Amino acid sequence: MQRTDDIRLPRHGRTALAGIARALRGVWEIPRRDPFAAAGVILYLLFILVALFADHLVTHDPREILFDENYDLARNLLPSADHYLGTTYSGRDIYSQLVMGTRGALIVGLTAAISVVTIGTVIGLIAGFFGGWVDTLLMRLADVALGVPFLPFVIVLAAMMEPSQWNVVLGIALLLWPQSARVIRAQVMSLRERAFVEAARVTGAGPWRILFVHIAPNVLALSFLYASIAVGWAILTEAAISFLGFGPSNTVTWGYMLQDAYASQALGREQYYWFVPPGLCIIAVVVAGFFISRGYEEILFPKLRD
Amino acid sequence: MGYVAKRFLQMIFVLWTVATILFFMFRLMPGTPLAAFIDNTTTAEQQDALIAQFGLDKSLGEQYFLFLWNLLQGDLGQSFFFKKPVLEVVWQVFPNSVILTLTSLIIAYLFGIVVGAYLAWKRGSWVEGVGIPLVLTTRAAPEFWLGMVLLAFFSFHLGWFPSGGANTSGSEWQSGWSRLTSADFLSHLALPAITLAIYLQGLPLLLMRSNMLNVLQEEFITMARMKGLSTWTIVMRHAARNALLPVATAFALGIGGAVGGNVVVETVFSWPGIGRLLVNAVSASDYPLAQGAFLMITFVLVVMNFIADITYHLLDPRVRVAANG
Numbered sequence: 001m002q003r004t005d006d007i008r009l010p011r012h013g014r015t016a017l018a019g020i021a022r023a024l025r026g027v028w029e030i031p032r033r034d035p036f037a038a039a040g041v042i043l044y045l046l047f048i049l050v051a052l053f054a055d056h057l058v059t060h061d062p063r064e065i066l067f068d069e070n071y072d073l074a075r076n077l078l079p080s081a082d083h084y085l086g087t088t089y090s091g092r093d094i095y096s097q098l099v100m101g102t103r104g105a106l107i108v109g110l111t112a113a114i115s116v117v118t119i120g121t122v123i124g125l126i127a128g129f130f131g132g133w134v135d136t137l138l139m140r141l142a143d144v145a146l147g148v149p150f151l152p153f154v155i156v157l158a159a160m161m162e163p164s165q166w167n168v169v170l171g172i173a174l175l176l177w178p179q180s181a182r183v184i185r186a187q188v189m190s191l192r193e194r195a196f197v198e199a200a201r202v203t204g205a206g207p208w209r210i211l212f213v214h215i216a217p218n219v220l221a222l223s224f225l226y227a228s229i230a231v232g233w234a235i236l237t238e239a240a241i242s243f244l245g246f247g248p249s250n251t252v253t254w255g256y257m258l259q260d261a262y263a264s265q266a267l268g269r270e271q272y273y274w275f276v277p278p279g280l281c282i283i284a285v286v287v288a289g290f291f292i293s294r295g296y297e298e299i300l301f302p303k304l305r306d
Numbered sequence: 307m308g309y310v311a312k313r314f315l316q317m318i319f320v321l322w323t324v325a326t327i328l329f330f331m332f333r334l335m336p337g338t339p340l341a342a343f344i345d346n347t348t349t350a351e352q353q354d355a356l357i358a359q360f361g362l363d364k365s366l367g368e369q370y371f372l373f374l375w376n377l378l379q380g381d382l383g384q385s386f387f388f389k390k391p392v393l394e395v396v397w398q399v400f401p402n403s404v405i406l407t408l409t410s411l412i413i414a415y416l417f418g419i420v421v422g423a424y425l426a427w428k429r430g431s432w433v434e435g436v437g438i439p440l441v442l443t444t445r446a447a448p449e450f451w452l453g454m455v456l457l458a459f460f461s462f463h464l465g466w467f468p469s470g471g472a473n474t475s476g477s478e479w480q481s482g483w484s485r486l487t488s489a490d491f492l493s494h495l496a497l498p499a500i501t502l503a504i505y506l507q508g509l510p511l512l513l514m515r516s517n518m519l520n521v522l523q524e525e526f527i528t529m530a531r532m533k534g535l536s537t538w539t540i541v542m543r544h545a546a547r548n549a550l551l552p553v554a555t556a557f558a559l560g561i562g563g564a565v566g567g568n569v570v571v572e573t574v575f576s577w578p579g580i581g582r583l584l585v586n587a588v589s590a591s592d593y594p595l596a597q598g599a600f601l602m603i604t605f606v607l608v609v610m611n612f613i614a615d616i617t618y619h620l621l622d623p624r625v626r627v628a629a630n631g
Contacts, residue, residue, distance in 0.1 A: 149566030286446035
């Protein structure tokens with residue numbers, strides 16, 4: 001089997017795939033070693049399933065204003081068989097909003113994580129490999145990105161643009177790449193002195209080929225580590241922006257639900273069934289990312305676990 | 307060139323770049339920046355006068371240099387809404403943000419350092435097995451949501467604390483100091499400070515724990531053990547001292563990050579701080595005020611980053627030697 005692979009795949013394809021395979025093998029190895037990481041993976045799968053089948057799980061249209069049999073607004077109803085988590089001040093079904101919110105959270109979280117880690121990885125690779133003025137320029141850029149207050153920047157961005165969830169993705173992509181870029185840069189600096197890179201150079205591989213075919217697969221695992229944390233960051237940021245009222249008003253997200261509850265004085269009426277569940281969902285999905293990244297880190301850097 | 311000078315120049319560069327980005331961002335904002343001044347009774351001549359007064363008739367380049375020149379002199383312009391200098395409005399709420407940030411950071415770091423050291427000592431026990439996931443969970447909770455739950459329970463349900471603001475309206479004090487030490491102010495401060503502290507304690511705790519684990523493996527600890535020193539002496543006198551340095555750096559970074567990150571907590575508790583000011587200014591299209599508040603938050607962030615780097619550099623002999631050699 002190994003031999004036929006050797007024949008079929010060109011050299012660079014083999015190294016790149018081996019790197020990806022190594023990174024993926026790590027992902028499957030985590031749950032077996034660490035019960036918390038296993039819990040994280042299960043939570044993630046659960047949320048993904050809920051997001052995929054949200055249309056079938058909801059009992060009402062989350063944005064529909066509901067009325068009772070006397071044509072009165074179905075306002076502030078307590079949890080019941082009809083409304084699992086009751087209704088909001090404006091007569092909307094809370095359970096259906098909670099289910100639909102999963103979709104928005106995962107979409108924002110995953111797109112933001114993929115974009116920020118892609119940017120961070122590419123910049124880290126280039127800065128670490130080429131060094132010199134390219135490195136200096138990119139690292140000064142990183143200093144600037146780290147000097148911009150994150151949440152205030154996203155607020156101004158959201159106010160500037162049309163209200164949309166993509167503002168949060170854009171803000172994260174623009175400001176949070178230096179974290180992963182710096183670590184990957186350091187990793188690349190040590191990798192480029194290694195024998196296999198020298199071997200590739202001797203056989204006539206160009207710099208870009210060495211960088212993306214021979215070095216990049218070796219830092220993919222680190223990128224994955226940062227991505228699993230970035231998902232949580234993005235979901236928390238989206239919730240904060242929506243809570244402050246800078247989110248889109250036509251999409252139901254957990255942050256929007258909390259803003260709605262806060263503005264409708266659900267706190268004073270002690271409607272815990274309204275504002276506690278969205279927060280617990282945010283915690284669950286963010287902490288799942290933390291658990292996975294910790295489990296993954298211990299596989300990547302086993303010396304931490306002595 | 308010395309490290310401090312180099313790092314100082316870098317700080318100036320970052321401040322200038324962020325100010326520039328901000329200037330152009332606010333010029334791209336939708337709507338006329340004079341909306342707050344113009345109503346049905348404003349004549350065309352008055353509008354032109356206003357445009358000239360705010361320098362909006364000049365070219366973008368001229369406006370930019372004027373903006374930088376004024377910034378150097380500490381002039382952040384006039385707030386459209388308050389019709390007062392931006393600096394004055396910002397300065398009025400800034401101390402509230404600093405007090406909230408420092409109080410919560412001190413609580414968070416005292417708790418984090420002690421519990422972090424304890425968890426390092428309890429490595430491998432059930433305390434660690436429960437403690438670490440619990441700490442991670444507090445870091446995953448949105449601060450504003452935590453604030454909402456605490457507010458609903460302790461303020462609306464039990465009635466222990468007021469539901470928002472920094473003072474009961476109508477109260478008067480002889481001096482700023484007597485206001486800050488009054489029971490009224492402290493009871494307003496309690497909930498937002500606890501909310502932030504719960505959110506912030508995770509970082510120092512995890513940092514302290516991993517530093518302690520590293521330090522406890524070093525040779526001088528083995529040496530101390532061989533000298534027959536007690537466990538307590540080893541942990542407190544030898545290990546904790548060496549593990550504290552990165553925590554101290556994180557504290558300085560924490561001040562810079564928290565002043566801007568407080569935005570949501572200040573909003574939940576209607577705390578009259580700079581974060582809430584920024585949110586209100588952006589919502590009201592008060593661009594000069596929003597820009598000024600943003601610059602102030604940036605200034606604190608960048609200066610605290612600078613101080614953290616410098617302290618780390620000066621206090622850790624290994625870093626110092628590596629940089630000089």
